[in-house]
Amino acid sequence: MPEPALVRLPPGQQLAAPGKWPTVGERGSAAGGPWTVTICGQVERPQTFSLAELQAMPRARQIVDIHCVTRWSKLGVAFGGVPLAALLAPACPKPSARYVSFVARSLRRHSTSLPLEEARESGALVALEADDRPLDELHGGPVRVIVPGRYFYKSLKWLEHIELLAADRLGYWESEAGYHNAADAWLEQRYLAPALTRQQMARALASRDFSGQDLRSLDARGHDLSGLIARNAILRDADFRDCRLQGAVFDGANLSNAHFEGADLRQTSFVSADAEGANFAGADLRGANFAGASLFGASFYAEGFDQAAPQLAALIDGATRIDPASIDQLTPLQAAFVVAARSTR
Ligand SMILES: Nc1nc2c(c(=O)[nH]1)N[C@H]1C(S)=C(S)[C@@H](COP(=O)(O)O)O[C@H]1N2
Numbered sequence: 001m002p003e004p005a006l007v008r009l010p011p012g013q014q015l016a017a018p019g020k021w022p023t024v025g026e027r028g029s030a031a032g033g034p035w036t037v038t039i040c041g042q043v044e045r046p047q048t049f050s051l052a053e054l055q056a057m058p059r060a061r062q063i064v065d066i067h068c069v070t071r072w073s074k075l076g077v078a079f080g081g082v083p084l085a086a087l088l089a090p091a092c093p094k095p096s097a098r099y100v101s102f103v104a105r106s107l108r109r110h111s112t113s114l115p116l117e118e119a120r121e122s123g124a125l126v127a128l129e130a131d132d133r134p135l136d137e138l139h140g141g142p143v144r145v146i147v148p149g150r151y152f153y154k155s156l157k158w159l160e161h162i163e164l165l166a167a168d169r170l171g172y173w174e175s176e177a178g179y180h181n182a183a184d185a186w187l188e189q190r191y192l193a194p195a196l197t198r199q200q201m202a203r204a205l206a207s208r209d210f211s212g213q214d215l216r217s218l219d220a221r222g223h224d225l226s227g228l229i230a231r232n233a234i235l236r237d238a239d240f241r242d243c244r245l246q247g248a249v250f251d252g253a254n255l256s257n258a259h260f261e262g263a264d265l266r267q268t269s270f271v272s273a274d275a276e277g278a279n280f281a282g283a284d285l286r287g288a289n290f291a292g293a294s295l296f297g298a299s300f301y302a303e304g305f306d307q308a309a310p311q312l313a314a315l316i317d318g319a320t321r322i323d324p325a326s327i328d329q330l331t332p333l334q335a336a337f338v339v340a341a342r343s344t345r
């Protein structure tokens with residue numbers, strides 16, 4: 001009997017629409033000559049593999065559940081490729097090699113890292129195929145890393161260098177965006193603890209102008225912030241539960257995984273905001289504007305919502321603007337809820 005999907009969903013994750021695979025982060029590799037993958041750093045014998053050499057190596061096929069930190073999961077993707085452990089063997093890692101850093105052939109030379117033992121034990125794959133077809137460029141083709149069990153930001157697209165290190169070197173998201181370096185989806189290791197001091201939080205809350213500021217993990221729960229201006233602010237993982245935010249402006253802000261449960265968001269503007277994984281359950285969204293917003297993994301109602309517990313669902317009406325393209329990014333149940341709410345109220 002197949003395992004029920006819920007048993008396979010880590011805490012705080014939701015299933016993406018069937019057949020959908022969102023693209024997250026960079027959308028393509030950088031130009032260059034023929035593709036190669038090198039193994040360098042703390043190894044006895046540095047290696048360079050051409051794509052043809054990788055393709056000719058014994059291949060493993062592994063069923064992997066994808067869990068993105070922005071709260072969507074896609075279960076049961078069959079990845080095909082060379083096990084990382086097998087690829088490393090001929091390079092003879094030195095005893096001093098304790099971490100592995102994967103570096104991408106991309107404009108910002110994107111990278112991510114893992115303790116070497118964990119990379120080996122997790123069954124990490126240097127993948128060439130997904131569901132028995134060559135990987136698309138959007139999803140890291142021709143060759144990407146797949147690290148089962150970790151949030152998907154540990155699965156680097158467009159792999160160019162595998163560098164073994166004596167000391168860890170934080171990757172791009174881990175150093176630039178405060179993503180947790182361990183990234184265990186089952187332990188919900190999404191982000192590091194707040195980067196803000198209490199004083200910084202108090203000052204920001206008093207000013208009511210967050211524009212352009214980095215206030216990730218801000219704790220604003222229960223505050224009256226009506227009329228707040230937060231254009232292009234970084235508010236990832238911020239807590240706005242039960243806030244009064246009537247008429248606030250979050251245009252262009254990064255609100256991924258932010259909490260808005262129970263907030264008053266009437267006439268609030270989220271134009272072109274990144275609200276991936278944000279939670280609006282129980283918020284009053286009448287007249288709110290989500291034009292051009294990214295809503296992958298966002299929620300508008302919580303499990304257990306029914307007539308008896310209407311506070312678990314957002315209040316949405318015909319004046320709440322959410323474009324079809326944004327609705328399309330929601331899970332099927334969330335999308336159905338939003339569509340029904342917009343037409344009946
Ligand atoms: N080179 C590169 N690899 C990357 C990223 C990136 O921006 N650049 N983003 C990471 C993140 S956050 C995720 S969730 C996955 C997304 O992979 P997908 O676009 O195939 O869904 O790739 C990861 N690997």
Ligand SMILES: [Mo]
Binds near residue numbers: 024068069070152153
């Ligand atoms: Mo991600």
